[in-house]
Amino acid sequence: MAKQIDRLIHEPARLQVVSQLFVIEAADFLFLIRQTGLTFGNLSSHLSKLENAGYVEIKKDFIGKKPHTMVSLTQKGRRAFNAYMKAMKNVFEGLPQ
Amino acid sequence: MAINLKEIQRQSWEQTSRDGLMEVAVGLVLLAFAVVWLNTALFVPFVAFLPFLSVPVMDRIRKRYTYPRIGRVKVPKQDPKMTVGIFIYAIAALALVATSLYFVFGEGFTTAVWYRSMPMFAGLIMLGAFTYLRSKTGSQRYVAFAVLCVASAFVFSLQDFGASMMANLTAYLSFIGCLFVLIGLATFITFVKRTPIAGAGHG
Secondary structure, three states: OHHHOOHHHHOHHHHHHHHHHHOOOEEEHHHHHHHHOOOHHHHHHHHHHHHHOOOEEEEEEEEOOEEEEEEEEOHHHHHHHHHHHHHHHHHHOOOOO | OOOOHHHHHHHHHHHHOOOOHHHHHHHHHHHHHHHHHHOHHHHHHHHHHHHHHHHHHHHHHHHHHHHHHHOOEEOOOOOHHHHHHHHHHHHHHHHHHHHHHHHHHHHHOOHHHHHHOHHHHHHHHHHHHHHHHHHHHOOOHHHHHHHHHHHHHHHHHHOOOOOOOOHHHHHHHHHHHHHHHHHHHHHHHHHHHHOOOOOOOOO
């Protein structure tokens, strides 16, 4: 059972980030900070882990002269989150009320 | 920590329209339509070039004022099925207006009555658009906009603004357009004043 739960997504802060990215196409750092309540450093660290796993794509460009980073969930990330939701549903299924 | 995907999605949509620029854009488009109705030769080039003109301008303003304050979010692209839905809704709105007029006027239902009642059709289209936005954002202001559009459409349909076939529709679009531009500008100014620019390094 525990093997079915993706620990990378299961961590509360990352779960918040992935949930946010799941319902949109893409967002920048500022938007994610405001929506999740994470600090810049914290968010950056969690996104690096998700990027290394291939769950998120990070694109860097410029708005005027300022650097700007857009983050989106990859297809692999979407599949992983769908599987995570299914696994979590199964965990509690059949429990007495 | 509760994860409610629908609520997260609703909040994301709500953020995309917080700056009031959508209302300004809608208002300007309605005003432009009002001008175009007066000169039908402009209609086709206007509709063709509208997206090419409005999108980059909106994006430039948002890059300067909105994104540094609340960040940038891209909501999922419109479902292709929705275009069909909009078309069906427009046909249904047209049929509803025609049927209602027929029941009210009976034999007196002439083309003059039809043209005079065109604001009702436009009002129903606006009702559909704002109902959709209300469902996506959960914002009550779209309910107010929908009520405003339908109520004023009804009032404008009862008036006689002149001999021109599109006079009532032009007057209605001018009124609603001006109103949305003013509401949008007021929202935008309030947004800029109340929402500070985020610290450096948050891009």
